[in-house]
Amino acid sequence: MSEHAAGSLKQTPLNATHRKLGARMVDFGGWDMPVQYSGIIEEHHAVRRAVGLFDVSHMGEIEIRGPQAFALVNFVTPNDVGKLKLGQAQYSALLYEHGGFVDDILVHKVADDHYFLCVNASNQEKDYAHIVEHNKFDAQVEFASEKYALLAIQGPRALETAQKLTAVPLAQIRYYHFADGEFAGVPARIARTGYTGEIGVETYLPAADAAAVWEKVMAAGEEFGIKPAGLGARNTLRLEAGMALYGHEITATISPLEAGLGRIVKFDKGDFAGRAALLAQQEKGIARILTGFEMTTRGIGRDGYEVFVHGQPAGWVTSGGPAPTLHKNIGMCYVPVENSQPGREIQIMIRNQPVEAVTRPIPFYKRAS
Amino acid sequence: MYPENYRYTKEHEWVLAEGDTGTVGITFHAQKELGDIVYVDLPKPGTAVEQGKTIGSVESVKAVSDIYSPVSGEVVESNEELATAPEKLNEDPHGVAWLIKIRLSAPGEINNLMTAADYQAYLGE
DSSP, X not given: OOOOOSTTXXXXXXXXHHHHTTOEEEEETTEEEEEESXXXXXXXXXXXXXXXXXXXXXXXXXXXXXXXXXXXXXXXXXXOGGGOOTTBEEEEEEEOTTXXXXXXXXXXXXXXXXXXXXXXXXXXXXXXXXXXXXXTTOOEEEEOGGGEEEEEEESTTHHHHHHTTOSSOGGGSOTTBEEEEEETTEEEEEESOOSSSSOEEEEEEEGGGHHHHHHHHHHHHGGGTOEEOOHHHHHHHHHHTTOOOXXXXXXXXXOTTTTTOGGGOOGXXXXXXXXXXXXXXXXXXXXXXEEEEEESSSOOOOXXXXXXXXXXXXXXXXXXXXXXXXXXXXXXXXXXXXXXXXXXXXXXXXXXEEEEEEEEOSOSOOOOO | OOOTTOEEOTTSEEEEEETTEEEEEEOHHHHHHHOSEEEEEOOOTTOEXXXXXXXXXXXESXXXXXXXXXXXXXXXXXXXXXXXXXXXXXXXXXXXXXXXXXXXXXXXXXXXXXXXXXXXXXHTO
């Protein structure tokens, strides 16, 4: 346990807002970010039962424009950008030639010659360099992170909350689609995306307006019991929803096929960075795969703990912790493919003691629709 | 906030010595730093413990943290209630959510620990 000063860390435009709210701030990949306000479990439940507001302005934005924009985006990502319609978003990745992840990203098609990428905070400089390096197409690549703040409004009452602040009909924006319009009096990109397993929106705003918009969202959500939610709740929510986190489920040495993300790899779309390696991996067959697990006795399997099968080292935990909605201790781990079917008994090494767990399908939680 | 009759460690445990028994817990500061506590691992009665050595762990949603024994001796009781209600550690860390009781083998060790005033100064409060 250690305190830290915000000195050398990067800040979002909402840093003062978080400190005024009494948030516990932590160093998250070089960013001074709120891990919790009132408490992780309380914030988690607010998002599952009502609505929560997250500052995720640390996320990076990269904009790709010009007649060659499509060619570049389609080459540096494994998903089929040709399938994207205007106003649609797509979960995808940036991959190395060897098939491992540079990052996982969201691709938004703003126009035929304009794609808007949302990337992970701690990867954004690396991502930008990677895209520029592959830009043999002469598209315009802009590192745009400083321009934008990003607020995520998530939970069953999220759309009601957000709708009070915009004339854009949110219920008509389908999941993984977006619209540009005025939000809380400022120009915004409003996307029906999220990282919680709940419905909601993620709103990209001019950085200078973030603090004012935050206050308006909190006021709009007051009648529903809105709570500011930090990175702690964001993590428990995404873990229950079985969503990958860079540096945990996906890394430079993990491929999308191993991560259970074959759906974002479209071999038939033409060449893309990493295609040859992934095709070879698919033909040969993968050895390990991401699976869920649930602790069956006391104990919590956490990130990095070793996984044993039949008494032998067999893999590792990528993320693990308590699931507040499910009242279980859950996690995700890599295991040999032959041990990955749901219901297999595995052991997690917790402080040098093997503790019983059982493999489970991902996701653990699906909202009632 | 911090009872005057307790003694405190730099690792944020407390001990209350009464006769040859020491009651051990974690401090208000420790639970606040950890956040929502979801799991506590404690030594069983009969376990020999040594001042400054790990005796168990307390886990919050985010992290696992070792518990160090503030005194040496033998565990005579562990707080069973925390197995099913670990959140008590957030609610009343200096009271009902004590962790273990130890039969002290070296009562003089208490003098190595901080007083409430020392501990608050240590916390910078």
